[in-house]
Amino acid sequence: QKEVEQDPGPLSVPEGAIVSLNCTYSNSAFQYFMWYRQYSRKGPELLMYTYSSGNKEDGRFTAQVDKSSKYISLFIRDSQPSDSATYLCAMATSGYSTLTFGKGTMLLVSP
Amino acid sequence: DAGVTQSPTHLIKTRGQQVTLRCSPKSGHDTVSWYQQALGQGPQFIFQYYEEEERQRGNFPDRFSGHQFPNYSSELNVNALLLGDSALYLCASSLGLAGGPVETQYFGPGTRLLVL
Numbered sequence: 287q288k289e290v291e292q293d294p295g296p297l298s299v300p301e302g303a304i305v306s307l308n309c310t311y312s313n314s315a316f317q318y319f320m321w322y323r324q325y326s327r328k329g330p331e332l333l334m335y336t337y338s339s340g341n342k343e344d345g346r347f348t349a350q351v352d353k354s355s356k357y358i359s360l361f362i363r364d365s366q367p368s369d370s371a372t373y374l375c376a377m378a379t380s381g382y383s384t385l386t387f388g389k390g391t392m393l394l395v396s397p
Numbered sequence: 398d399a400g401v402t403q404s405p406t407h408l409i410k411t412r413g414q415q416v417t418l419r420c421s422p423k424s425g426h427d428t429v430s431w432y433q434q435a436l437g438q439g440p441q442f443i444f445q446y447y448e449e450e451e452r453q454r455g456n457f458p459d460r461f462s463g464h465q466f467p468n469y470s471s472e473l474n475v476n477a478l479l480l481g482d483s484a485l486y487l488c489a490s491s492l493g494l495a496g497g498p499v500e501t502q503y504f505g506p507g508t509r510l511l512v513l
Binding site: 290327328331374385386388 | 487502503506
């Protein structure tokens with residue numbers, strides 16, 4: 287079993303839809319949870335960062351962490367074609383440790 | 398601020414050859430981490446350099462080695478290339494011992510390596 291599981295998609299939605307992206311994990315030592323966006327042929331760009339459980343909102347993006355279920359989510363409201371990218375979840379055991387990534391979910395938002 | 402830069406952008410090698418990839422960290426950053434991202438996969442941690450020493454290493458064979466220079470730039474070397482080494486190689490820079498808070502890791506655009 288991989289430490290971090292993420293459905294690779296692709297996930298296709300129309301413009302304006304609410305998008306839900308998810309990851310599950312097996313290592314209960316993970317404390318830091320990140321979402322990265324990666325456009326084609328580019329490096330990952332940090333979108334959201336959450337410590338431990340709870341919700342965090344930033345504009346159209348909301349990150350949720352449920353440590354009891356070992357499940358994290360990223361919601362994108364009012365999705366735009368420019369949101370089309372691969373979304374990677376990543377986790378770390380401490381603020382100074384290396385990152386463990388999921389496979390990434392490819393999102394396609396059509397106009 | 399140029400951010401993290403990597404060179405070359407693309408590279409084609411044949412099996413058995415050796416390759417060197419280069420990374421310049423974001424201005425002010427002193428720690429460099431290298432990741433391998435195979436097609437359709439998430440990045441996998443290779444190793445991390447701080448103060449010119451390898452501080453952490455992922456599950457990669459000794460064919461993968463690195464170096465950090467006094468100006469904090471870094472090189473990733475891969476010997477005896479295998480077809481399975483074909484991937485996007487990402488460099489991430491951060492500030493502080495052991496990579497700094499995870500939210501401050503900045504990734505470069507990567508070097509795409511194809512092994513034939």
